[in-house]
């Protein structure tokens with residue numbers, strides 16, 4: 001057995017194994033964010049779990065918009081954007097902005113740096129200026145310089161194996 005678990009599966013992530021590859025990637029538990037920006041046409045938001053901390057000095061964070069998204073250009077070209085780390089009770093917001101990036105009639109909005117729409121009630125919010133955008137296959141890697149931070153206590157919204165959950169503060 002060489003230490004392998006009986007139900008383990010091994011595969012090359014080729015076209016025939018796209019589903020299995022997605023499932024494997026989904027085994028990395030993440031938080032859930034909503035990224036917002038403003039274009040000439042108006043405010044845009046997107047639910048994203050590709051967020052990661054990157055650098056303390058200078059203060060940098062990153063996330064990855066997908067080229068498949070109709071909202072890709074808005075975020076790949078954004079000079080300013082805000083990343084909101086969602087609290088557990090903000091699941092409806094995650095579902096809303098996964099389905100529709102342009103409807104801001106529900107949530108409470110204020111204006112941040114670069115006229116970016118800011119959501120309230122998040123665990124953390126990072127207002128960013130674009131630092132760099134790198135190619136990343138069918139995604140782009142957007143690195144933001146954090147200009148302003150806002151935090152609040154609470155349980156986090158998680159995403160794991162294709163489903164939402166709740167992460168309690170330790």
Ligand SMILES: Cc1cc2nc3c(=O)[nH]c(=O)nc-3n(C[C@H](O)[C@H](O)[C@H](O)COP(=O)(O)O)c2cc1C
Pocket residue numbers: 032046047048049050051064065066067068069070071097098099101159
């Ligand atoms: C939990 C979750 C995480 C997501 N993470 C990302 C992400 O990191 N990057 C991305 O481009 N889209 C991500 N999406 C998909 C977008 O929210 C959105 O559904 C997709 O871009 C479709 O957009 P469109 O209808 O405007 O084309 C995620 C969706 C969910 C539900």
